[in-house]
Structure formats: C-alpha cells, structure tokens
Amino acid sequence: MKACFMGLGYIGLPTAIIAAKHGIQITGVDINPKVVEMTNAGRLHIIEPGIEEMLKEVVASGMLKASTTPETADAYFMVVPTPFKGNHEPDVSYVEAATRAVLPFLKEGDLYVIESTSPVGTTEVMANIIFAERPELKDKIYIAYCPERILPGNVIYELVHNDRVIGGMNEASTDKAIEFYARFVQGTLHKTNARTAEMCKLTENSSRDVQIAFANELSIICDKAGINVWELINLANKHPRVNILQPGCGVGGHCIAVDPYFITSDFPAESKLIANAREINNYKAFWCAERVKNAMLEFELKNHRKPTVAMMGLAFKPNIDDLRESPSKYITTKVMQSCNNANILVVEPNVKEHNVFKLTDYREAYNKADIVAFLTAHNEFKTLEWSCDKVILDFCGIFKK
Numbered sequence: 001m002k003a004c005f006m007g008l009g010y011i012g013l014p015t016a017i018i019a020a021k022h023g024i025q026i027t028g029v030d031i032n033p034k035v036v037e038m039t040n041a042g043r044l045h046i047i048e049p050g051i052e053e054m055l056k057e058v059v060a061s062g063m064l065k066a067s068t069t070p071e072t073a074d075a076y077f078m079v080v081p082t083p084f085k086g087n088h089e090p091d092v093s094y095v096e097a098a099t100r101a102v103l104p105f106l107k108e109g110d111l112y113v114i115e116s117t118s119p120v121g122t123t124e125v126m127a128n129i130i131f132a133e134r135p136e137l138k139d140k141i142y143i144a145y146c147p148e149r150i151l152p153g154n155v156i157y158e159l160v161h162n163d164r165v166i167g168g169m170n171e172a173s174t175d176k177a178i179e180f181y182a183r184f185v186q187g188t189l190h191k192t193n194a195r196t197a198e199m200c201k202l203t204e205n206s207s208r209d210v211q212i213a214f215a216n217e218l219s220i221i222c223d224k225a226g227i228n229v230w231e232l233i234n235l236a237n238k239h240p241r242v243n244i245l246q247p248g249c250g251v252g253g254h255c256i257a258v259d260p261y262f263i264t265s266d267f268p269a270e271s272k273l274i275a276n277a278r279e280i281n282n283y284k285a286f287w288c289a290e291r292v293k294n295a296m297l298e299f300e301l302k303n304h305r306k307p308t309v310a311m312m313g314l315a316f317k318p319n320i321d322d323l324r325e326s327p328s329k330y331i332t333t334k335v336m337q338s339c340n341n342a343n344i345l346v347v348e349p350n351v352k353e354h355n356v357f358k359l360t361d362y363r364e365a366y367n368k369a370d371i372v373a374f375l376t377a378h379n380e381f382k383t384l385e386w387s388c389d390k391v392i393l394d395f396c397g398i399f400k401k
Contacts, residue, residue, distance in 0.1 A: 001025065003180075004073040004105070006098035008035050008066060010046055010254075010322065011115065011148045012079030014155045017051060020058035022184040027073060028066045029101075039066035047321040047350055048155050069101070075111040075180055076102045078126075079148075081254065082116045088261040090119045099126045103133050108140040111176050115148050117201050117255065119262045123194040127169055144168040144177035145194045147201035152320045163187040167197025205259035206274050211245050212256070213277035216284040219247035230400035249375050249395040250285035250327025252316025257281070257325040285327035288395050289334035292373045295391050296335075296342055299370055306342040310369035311335060312362065313376025313396070314348035321350040328375035332357065335373075345369060349380045374398045 001024045005016040008030040020026040030036055038045045042056035058064040070076070080094040095116050106112065112130070114123055123145045131138045146166045150158040164181055166189055168174030178189045192200070215233070222229035233244045251257045260278050264271045292309065299307040316326035323329050333356075336344050345365040346357040353359060362380050366372060369390060374381060377396040386392070386399050394401060 001075070001180075001183075002027070002073040003075040003077065004029060004070050004102065005077045005079055006070065006102065007079035007081075007094075007116075008039060008045075009079070009081065010048075010152060011150065012077075013039065013044075013046065013055075014048060014051055014150070015077070015079065015115070015148070015159060016064060017054050017058055018156070018159045018184050020064040021054055024063070024183060025073075026058070026064040027071045028064060029068065029070050029098075030066065031068060033068060036066040036068055039064075049153065050156050054156070070105055072105045072107075073110075075113065076106070078112075078114045078116050080116050082118055082258075083254075084258055084261050084265075089265050090262045092116075092118060092122055092125070095122065095126065096129065099129060100133075103130065106130065106134060106137055106141060108137065109142075111142045111144070111173075111180060113143075113177055113180075114145050117147060117205075117259055117262070118145070118198055119266055120195055120198045120202070122198060123167075123169065142168065142173040142176035143194075144173045145197045146177055146181065147197060149204070152317070152322060160184060161187050163190060165190045165192060165197050165200050167192040167194040167200075169194055202259050202262050205256045206263055206277075209251060209256050209260050209281060210273060210277040212248070212251055213280040215245045215247040216250070217280050218244070220284070220287060228401070230397055246397055247395075248284075248327070248377075248397075249288040249331055251281040252324065252326040252328070253322065254324045257316070281327075285330050286334075288327070288373070288375070288393075289331045291393055291395075292331065292335050292371070293338055295371050295393060296339070299391060300342075303370075307370040307391075308343040308345065308368050309335065309339070309371045309373065310345045310347060310360075310365040312347045312365070312372060312374045312381055312398075313378055314346065314354070314357065315350055315376050315378070318377045318396075319350065319379055321348075323348075323351070331373070331375055348376075349378055 003024050004027045005012050006029050008028045016026045016028045035045050042059045044052040078098045080098045083091050085091050127143050149162045166177045174191050219229045260274050264275045311332040313328045345360040347362045347365045371391040373393040381398050
C-alpha cells in the first residue's frame with residue numbers, strides 16, 4: 001500500500017509518520033522546501049513529544065520520504081490548511097490546489113480522502129473538480145472525508161486510539177477509507193456520509209467554543225463582581241451535572257477559533273449561539289489587553305515611572321509552539337502598540353526565536369517585571385512563586401488567584 005499525504009503540518013506529518021510506522025509506504029508532500037529537507041533528514045519541524053524518534057525510524061527504513069511534488073500512490077490524503085478570508089468566509093483554495101496537484105496521478109481503484117477541516121459540501125465540490133478534469137474516473141475511484149481529532153502534545157496516542165468519523169461519497173468509498181484507517185487506528189471507525197462527517201468536525205469545535213465562551217464570559221462577570229472565578233467554577237463543578245471549563249484569554253489555534261465561522265458563514269440566520277460565542281471569545285482577548293494597559297497606566301500614575309511588563313506566553317494553548325490565531329499573541333501586540341515606551345518583555349518558552357517579538361527567558365522576565373500578565377498556562381510558569389511585590393494579571397489560572 002502506497003499513500004501520498006498532501007501537507008506535512010501539525011496533522012499531516014504525524015499522521016504520515018504513524019501510517020508509515022504501520023507498514024504503509026508514504027510520500028509526504030509539502031510546498032515548503034525547508035520542511036521537506038528537515039523531514040528527509042529525520043528532523044521534526046514542529047514540537048510534538050516522542051514523534052521525532054518515529055520520524056527518524058521511518059525515514060531510515062525508507063517507509064517515508066518527503067517531496068515538494070506528489071507521486072503515484074494507491075491513496076491520496078488532503079491535509080492542508082483551510083483558513084478563512086478577511087470576512088470570515090472559509091478558504092478552501094489550499095484543498096483545491098492539493099487536489100489539482102494529484103489529479104494527473106489518480107487511477108482506477110484509488111482512494112482520495114480530505115482530512116482538512118472544510119465547509120459542508122467541500123468533498124462534493126472536489127469530486128466535481130476531479131471528474132470534470134478526469135471524467136474517465138467517474139465511479140472508478142473512492143472519495144471520502146475523514147476529519148482529524150487529535151490534541152497537539154498527545155498526537156501519538158490520539159492518532160491511534162481516538163474514534164474516527166468516516167464519510168464517503170457512497171458506501172463503497174466509506175468502506176474503502178475504513179479499510180485504510182483500520183491499519184493503524186484502534187479506536188472505533190464510525191460510518192456516515194461525507195456531508196455529515198464534514199458537519200461533525202465543525203460541530204465538535206463549535207461546541208467547545210460555546211463552552212469556552214461561557215467560562216470566559218463568567219470570568220469577566222466575576223472580575224466585575226469581585227469573585228474569584230477559579231474558586232467559583234471549582235465549587236459549581238461539584239454539582240453532578242455541571243462541568244464548566246476553565247477560562248483563558250480567548251480562543252486560538254486553527255480549529256476552535258476558525259471552524260465555527262465555517263458554520264456561521266453558510267448558515268448566518270440559524271447559527272446565533274455559535275456566532276455569539278465567537279464574539280465573546282474574541283472580546284475576551286480585547287478585554288485582557290485593556291486590563292494590561294489599564295494596569296500599566298495605574299502603575300505609572302502611582303510610581304511616576306514606566307513599568308516593566310512581562311507578557312507570559314504567545315502560544316494559543318499550554319506547552320506547544322503553535323501561535324496560529326493565538327489570543328496571547330494578539331494581546332501582546334495590542335499592549336506593545338500602546339506601551340508608550342514602557343519596557344515590554346515577551347516570553348514564549350516553546351519558541352527559540354520570533355521574527356516580530358524579542359523573546360526573554362521566563363524567569364528573567366518574571367523577576368524583572370513590575371506587571372506580569374499570564375496569557376498561556378505553560379508548565380514552566382507554574383514553577384514560579386507568587387510575589388506580592390508585583391501586579392499579577394492571571395488570565396489563565398497559573399496561581400488561580
């Protein structure tokens with residue numbers, strides 16, 4: 001079995017590695033030559049615990065190689081980004097480009113699968129493109145949609161053990177896709193159709209966005225009411241049927257912060273709760289930035305000097321290097337734009353360097369700072385001790401004070 005993975009990012013590369021580890025000959029395709037070079041050298045270009053050793057093993061054994069162009073295979077997987085445009089409309093141009101790139105290689109009996117998060121109906125649109133260009137393949141290849149369900153930082157386990165939803169354009173396509181994923185997935189493989197599978201992915205992340213929005217809105221209310229939101233949530237969750245999530249400084253990443261827009265864009269009149277949750281989570285990042293700026297102004301008025309401010313964390317979630325759609329990065333940028341020559345120390349322990357921010361060691365920043373804004377709950381930050389001499393804005397529950 002030979003498979004071609006179009007995209008070697010946070011999802012495509014780990015999936016390709018796991019598939020290669022289970023005996024599938026993999027060609028991994030990426031438009032970034034540096035990613036291809038690093039992959040072929042057995043070096044991981046993302047942060048993901050434990051998977052670099054696997055990469056070295058499958059590259060050395062010849063089971064995985066990376067390229068900037070696709071090759072003939074038995075199965076083709078679209079694992080490329082699906083961002084949104086400026087007006088929050090989904091952009092499936094990457095999926096289309098990847099699809100068109102494999103068009104010359106498709107042959108009778110092949111499997112074509114989209115894993116990229118996509119608006120409802122995308123699989124049908126890509127199928128139409130394929131058959132318009134290659135009409136001889138009509139009813140001769142298998143087309144399906146199978147969204148990923150993995151958590152960065154725990155990819156190795158979740159790729160193998162999580163259930164997967166697999167929706168084909170027809171029953172034969174669903175069965176063909178299940179036959180492939182069964183080679184390395186130990187979780188249950190759930191059959192459905194392509195449209196339901198597409199909507200399922202969007203529903204999962206929109207549901208989480210709504211739940212996070214409740215926690216974030218609650219944190220703003222508690223701040224105004226003088227209530228410790230961390231204690232409140234802990235007590236409320238003692239109820240046997242209540243499970244409130246922990247608030248943060250917003251929602252980031254390429255899934256939860258993006259996928260709800262795929263629903264609200266296509267169904268604007270029907271998706272009021274989903275749209276409101278997006279507004280709340282976006283507002284929470286703005287609110288956090290305003291809190292930091294107000295703290296800086298109060299410090300300057302009280303002490304007659306500019307404060308040193310530590311912005312702790314740029315990643316969108318703890319213990320990863322992923323800055324996509326990160327509210328922490330947004331907050332840091334907003335604070336720096338209005339800092340009026342204050343000394344801003346930017347901290348991100350999972351990133352060695354950044355082309356915009358000059359990064360500072362977290363211990364040094366914490367010790368030097370007059371104001372500390374905890375934006376991302378990295379494990380390193382939890383080793384720090386509370387200091388009454390500093391203004392601490394704990395937006396992500398490092399101290400839960």
